[in-house]
Amino acid sequence: MxxxxxxxxxxxxxxxxxxxxxxxxxxxxxxxxxxxxxxxxxxxxxxxxxxxxxxxxxxxxxxxxxxxxxxxxxxxxxxxxxxxxxxxxxxxxxxxxxxxxxxxxxxxxxxxxxxxxxxxxxxxxxxxxxxxxxxxxxxxEKDGGLERYIFEKFIETKDSLFFYNLNDVESMDGIHLDKLKVKKGEVYLQQNENKEIEKIIVEQISLNPITKEFIDGRTCFLTPKNKTFANEFSQRGIFRKIKGAK
Known part of the structure; x- marks a missing residue:
């Protein structure tokens, strides 16, 4: 029993x-x-x-x-x-x-x-x-698709990132952009063990500052043409990937 x-x-x-x-x-x-x-x-x-x-x-x-x-x-x-x-x-x-x-x-x-x-x-x-x-x-309906670019250089301000000389690697037409401005806030840095940037992911939402009406949303994958290091970016509005998390 x-x-x-x-x-x-x-x-x-x-x-x-x-x-x-x-x-x-x-x-x-x-x-x-x-x-x-x-x-x-x-x-x-x-x-x-x-x-x-x-x-x-x-x-x-x-x-x-x-x-x-x-x-x-x-x-x-x-x-x-x-x-x-x-x-x-x-x-x-x-x-x-x-x-x-x-x-x-x-x-x-x-x-x-x-x-x-x-x-x-x-x-x-x-x-x-x-x-x-x-x-x-x-x-x-306002949340857009994925954009992929390779960029030559960037400049950071308090609230934004500016990327220059970009080639679109997503579309068949291979669009070229002289400049792309993105708002900081949800920017993700992916880096290797040497702190070199492998990819930057930007999730950007645009709202009317007064009414908060949804204007658009976009996701951008940005890859540097040249060596770019994580310490070239500030901490304000930018996420860094943590390796080996469990």
Whole structure:
């Protein structure tokens, strides 16, 4: 009778482990991790992508103090899909979307709306957070495709990056650009062990500064023609990839 009881307890424990998912036990495999220092604070904004038990995926942004070791913390994950401005000690602003009768079969029956549907405000690590929520169709119609360029040189200002003499390696036409300006905020540096830049990823959202109407979104992959090092870039509005994250 005692053996049967132990078997039942063991089976129930196994069932609990599988039904809860191993990720709840901290078993996460972090595939990508970036960090950006929030100017004027001791806080770090992390962007991560991780996989847990039963192919569960967690990805997003989280704020931690620089003295803390990074770990997956779903309850404190920020709700953004993308940042809409440079994070600061006063405010971090981002955007997301919800259906609003425009998902699935209702997508083409709906009228696209590019204005905010609601604004969520709260605090995380004593920093004001603003999450602007858009209609799914309005968001998807304005969120553009992928652009790939090789650039010769760049110049950085307080809020922007300017890339010069770019060749488009994505389209068949091989478009050439003399200059490309991108807004800082969600810029990701990928570098090798020698701190040489291998690729720069820019996720850029443009909003009307007054009404917050969604203007457009773009993703750019930028590869330097010449040796370019991570220390040539500031920390303001720029993420750096963390190697060997677990």
């Amino acid at each position: 005692k053996i049967k009881t132990h078997k039942i307890v063991f089976l129930m424990l196994l069932l609990c482990l599988y039904s809860c998912g191993f990720e709840k036990l901290g078993q996460w495999d972090i595939s990508e991790l970036y960090a950006q220092k929030i100017e004027g604070t001791s806080k770090i904004l992390y962007k991560y992508d991780a996989w847990g038990g039963r192919d569960s995926n967690a990805n997003g942004f989280v704020i931690l103090d620089s003295t803390e070791i990074f770990k997956i913390d779903l309850k404190n994950e920020l709700p953004f899909y993308k940042l809409s401005d440079i994070p600061s000690k006063n405010k971090i602003e981002g955007i997301t979307h919800e259906c609003y009768n425009s998902c699935g079969d209702d997508y083409y029956k709906s009228t696209p709306n590019y204005k905010p549907m609601k604004l969520d405000k709260f605090k995380s690590n004593n920093i004001n957070i603003e999450n602007i929520v858009y209609q799914y169709r309005g968001y998807s």
